[in-house]
Amino acid sequence: MRGTAHLRQRQHRRRGALTVEVALIMPIFVVFLAGLLEFGHYYLVQHMLNTAARRGAHLGSLEGVTTNQVVQHVRSIVGVAVNPNKVSVSVKNGSVFDTAGVNPSTINYDALPNIELAAAQAADCFVVQARVSYNDVAVLPPFWIKNRTVTGRAVMRHE
Numbered sequence: 001m002r003g004t005a006h007l008r009q010r011q012h013r014r015r016g017a018l019t020v021e022v023a024l025i026m027p028i029f030v031v032f033l034a035g036l037l038e039f040g041h042y043y044l045v046q047h048m049l050n051t052a053a054r055r056g057a058h059l060g061s062l063e064g065v066t067t068n069q070v071v072q073h074v075r076s077i078v079g080v081a082v083n084p085n086k087v088s089v090s091v092k093n094g095s096v097f098d099t100a101g102v103n104p105s106t107i108n109y110d111a112l113p114n115i116e117l118a119a120a121q122a123a124d125c126f127v128v129q130a131r132v133s134y135n136d137v138a139v140l141p142p143f144w145i146k147n148r149t150v151t152g153r154a155v156m157r158h159e
Helices: 002-060 067-077
Strands: 088-093 126-131 150-158
Touching: 002 067, 002 126, 002 150, 067 088, 067 126, 067 150
Parallel strands: none
Antiparallel strands: 088 126, 126 150
């Protein structure tokens, strides 16, 4: 009989320790999950923008397609997941890639001149870029990825 009472008392003390352990670990776990959700969503948006830019560039590589058609095509693709009015889409002249040894990470894509694809010649290089502020598309209010711009790009040659 004495053993049963002692066991109950030990379980009761252990229940209190478990409550304290959960109270200490739960905030860390919740912050970890929020970070996982935020970074996962950031990379999802980045992948979506890259895919939309690639599909827009593929459309733009065809003869007779205008720059406006490419922009609208990219907006229709991203419009499935985010507000397309928040996404800025540009089509730039990519002749900078014709230079041997160019490093794509050093190019200022915003400074490249615009190009009208309907007037482009065969083998002209062009860049389709889609950008959105992560603050505009975040699932939760951004904490770690505040004020960042998510960009997707594709470079292709006109046929």
